């Protein structure tokens with residue numbers, strides 16, 4: 001059972017949840033709220049129209065949390081667009097690669113700053129509004145950054161198939177959860193995977209179902225840098241990788257601060273995520289390990 005549920009008795013009108021049930025009753029549709037409903041399509045920056053579950057000071061913290069999430073998604077969008085566009089060119093000048101790497105580092109800095117700002121949320125506020133993210137979906141999956149297709153997309157553009165060499169779990173997570181991803185981001189992610197990978201038969205049928213098309217082999221950012229064998233490019237790639245890893249590390253720290261630490265009574269206690277993960281500590285730790293291992297693969301390049 002979710003530990004946060006004990007907090008449900010605190011006053012919180014749960015407006016969004018009630019409206020969701022009413023609308024679904026009227027339309028005779030299942031009660032469902034996806035990541036894209038609450039983060040991407042939600043007019044969060046318009047005070048009168050922003051949708052959230054809690055009111056008062058809890059609602060203010062919840063709104064801040066949702067806004068930061070949305071800001072991060074908005075930062076990823078141009079980064080992914082520029083990266084895809086650059087990587088699809090037939091010939092890419094070293095100057096263009098440098099420009100891309102510098103831009104990506106800059107954007108990642110902004111993403112990390114945004115993520116870090118979530119420290120401002122009081123832990124008890126987080127625990128209160130978090131429980132509403134569970135309740136509104138079938139399959140016991142609720143709103144979670146786990147369904148941020150763009151976070152995975154950029155990592156694939158950076159490291160490509162190396163991710164699957166290190167841990168197939170990275171891709172099975174994507175394939176298993178794809179139906180919860182924002183549609184417009186999912187289609188772009190599928191194209192990028194199709195364009196870069198030799199896929200297993202199951203993965204291929206998954207992709208074929210979602211977006212039939214011909215496969216072509218495009219490079220990843222890492223491969224492009226290796227092809228160019230330039231010291232400055234290697235250094236920039238290492239810096240970008242460091243930023244992407246920092247995002248994962250800060251994110252793990254957030255899960256620790258807001259979910260694990262306040263609830264852990266015994267070393268053996270495990271906690272579920274709103275995205276349906278049953279042991280978040282193990283799962284998020286495995287993410288850090290994947291990135292550490294890839295970092296080691298590329299570490300020697302800096303000394304060439």
Ligand code: HEM
Pocket residue numbers: 068069072073115118144145146147148151152248251254255256258259272273274275276277278280283284287
């Ligand atoms: C207080 C802030 C946050 C906490 C406590 C938190 C917690 C979690 C938890 C527990 C999971 C495990 C999966 C599940 O939900 O079942 C997860 C996964 C994930 N979250 Fe968050 N999250 C936070 C903010 C964010 C933000 C702002 C993003 C940005 C889009 C994000 C992106 C992700 C991603 C990509 C995953 C998949 C695992 C990974 O690749 O590391 N999270 N998060």
